[in-house]
Amino acid sequence: MSSQSINQTLETTIPIAAPQPLLGLSLPELTDWVVSQGQPAYRGRQLYEWIYKKGVRSLVDISVFPKTWRAAVADVSIGRSQIHYRSVAPDETVKYLLQLADGKIIETVGIPTEKRLTVCVSTQVGCPMACDFCATGKGGFMRNLVVHEIIDQVLTVQEDLQRRVSHIVFMGMGEPLLNTAHVVAAVKSLNQDVGIGQRGMTISTVGIPGHIIRLAQYQLQATLAVSLHAANQALREKLIPSARHYPLENLIDECRQYVQMTGRRITFEYILLAGVNDNIKQAAELAQLLRGFQTHVNLIPYNPIREADYQRPTFRGIQAFVDVLHQHQIAVSVRYSRGLEADAACGQLRATQA
Numbered sequence: 001m002s003s004q005s006i007n008q009t010l011e012t013t014i015p016i017a018a019p020q021p022l023l024g025l026s027l028p029e030l031t032d033w034v035v036s037q038g039q040p041a042y043r044g045r046q047l048y049e050w051i052y053k054k055g056v057r058s059l060v061d062i063s064v065f066p067k068t069w070r071a072a073v074a075d076v077s078i079g080r081s082q083i084h085y086r087s088v089a090p091d092e093t094v095k096y097l098l099q100l101a102d103g104k105i106i107e108t109v110g111i112p113t114e115k116r117l118t119v120c121v122s123t124q125v126g127c128p129m130a131c132d133f134c135a136t137g138k139g140g141f142m143r144n145l146v147v148h149e150i151i152d153q154v155l156t157v158q159e160d161l162q163r164r165v166s167h168i169v170f171m172g173m174g175e176p177l178l179n180t181a182h183v184v185a186a187v188k189s190l191n192q193d194v195g196i197g198q199r200g201m202t203i204s205t206v207g208i209p210g211h212i213i214r215l216a217q218y219q220l221q222a223t224l225a226v227s228l229h230a231a232n233q234a235l236r237e238k239l240i241p242s243a244r245h246y247p248l249e250n251l252i253d254e255c256r257q258y259v260q261m262t263g264r265r266i267t268f269e270y271i272l273l274a275g276v277n278d279n280i281k282q283a284a285e286l287a288q289l290l291r292g293f294q295t296h297v298n299l300i301p302y303n304p305i306r307e308a309d310y311q312r313p314t315f316r317g318i319q320a321f322v323d324v325l326h327q328h329q330i331a332v333s334v335r336y337s338r339g340l341e342a343d344a345a346c347g348q349l350r351a352t353q354a
């Protein structure tokens with residue numbers, strides 16, 4: 001199948017199961033809806049505050065509304081999920097399995113530190129990219145998430161941890177750029193309605209031909225993170241099967257165009273797999289590939305899963321890789337997955353508990 005037909009198949013023919021509930025609607029849209037129900041327009045502002053600021057889960061609970069109207073609209077969905085499973089790691093990372101209206105289960109992670117509360121959100125139920133090292137990729141793909149299902153994940157963590165969310169990473173289940181319209185709408189609503197700065201958001205992709213440029217056209221302030229995981233085409237295809245539709249040089253070209261169009265930097269993500277992509281020659285190859293980019297590389301030592309044989313490199317091996325990137329003047333961080341004890345690998349919790 002060509003990359004174009006893959007894009008079309010994935011983005012235009014995926015059924016969207018849930019009808020649109022109120023979460024995700026703007027203040028004017030909520031006001032229009034309230035007025036269409038025969039209520040005064042000021043109730044639109046009340047509804048907006050209760051949905052986005054108080055995180056109400058049912059219209060029945062909005063105490064400032066008249067009881068008779070609450071009863072009349074009791075069946076109207078706000079669009080909140082149910083917590084199906086919750087686990088807390090010793091480092092306080094909280095992993096959630098959330099049950100959607102159609103019964104599907106997705107993963108969300110809340111990562112608290114002293115100064116930040118970051119939420120790792122899913123953008124699809126499952127994932128079609130089938131990355132060889134990823135539990136979600138092994139589990140197949142079901143459907144895209146819609147706007148309210150993405151926003152709900154953030155509100156759920158905020159409510160559960162009783163703390164404002166400061167950062168959002170679109171790095172949970174799914175490939176965000178196969179669901180760009182809903183992801184962009186969610187970014188805008190999370191910014192305007194929930195009040196989280198776009199600069200605190202990161203959208204991650206393994207790269208879909210043409211979709212990075214398409215994202216650039218939205219001129220978001222969110223950071224784009226491109227998952228490379230290999231600096232040559234042959235190895236990348238082994239780790240990310242969909243990469244065979246997208247030569248690495250084309251991906252890098254598209255990244256350069258993104259930088260030109262947006263004036264924003266790109267972060268590159270690289271999972272370190274022991275004995276696969278972690279030797280110093282490969283580090284030099286990565287440095288060469290990224291020559292000329294004002295960039296930051298996030299190295300992610302692999303978090304082993306039972307569904308795949310990959311292992312995490314040693315600390316010395318990781319440090320040697322970092323040293324080579326530093327020698328080439330590439331800014332680099334090593335990002336250890338939080339919550340290892342709570343099945344922290346992508347898709348792992350869902351695989352064991354759903």
Ligand code: SF4
Nearest residue numbers: 127130131134137174
């Ligand atoms: S690593 Fe990301 S893109 Fe790859 S299969 Fe897993 S969820 Fe999908």
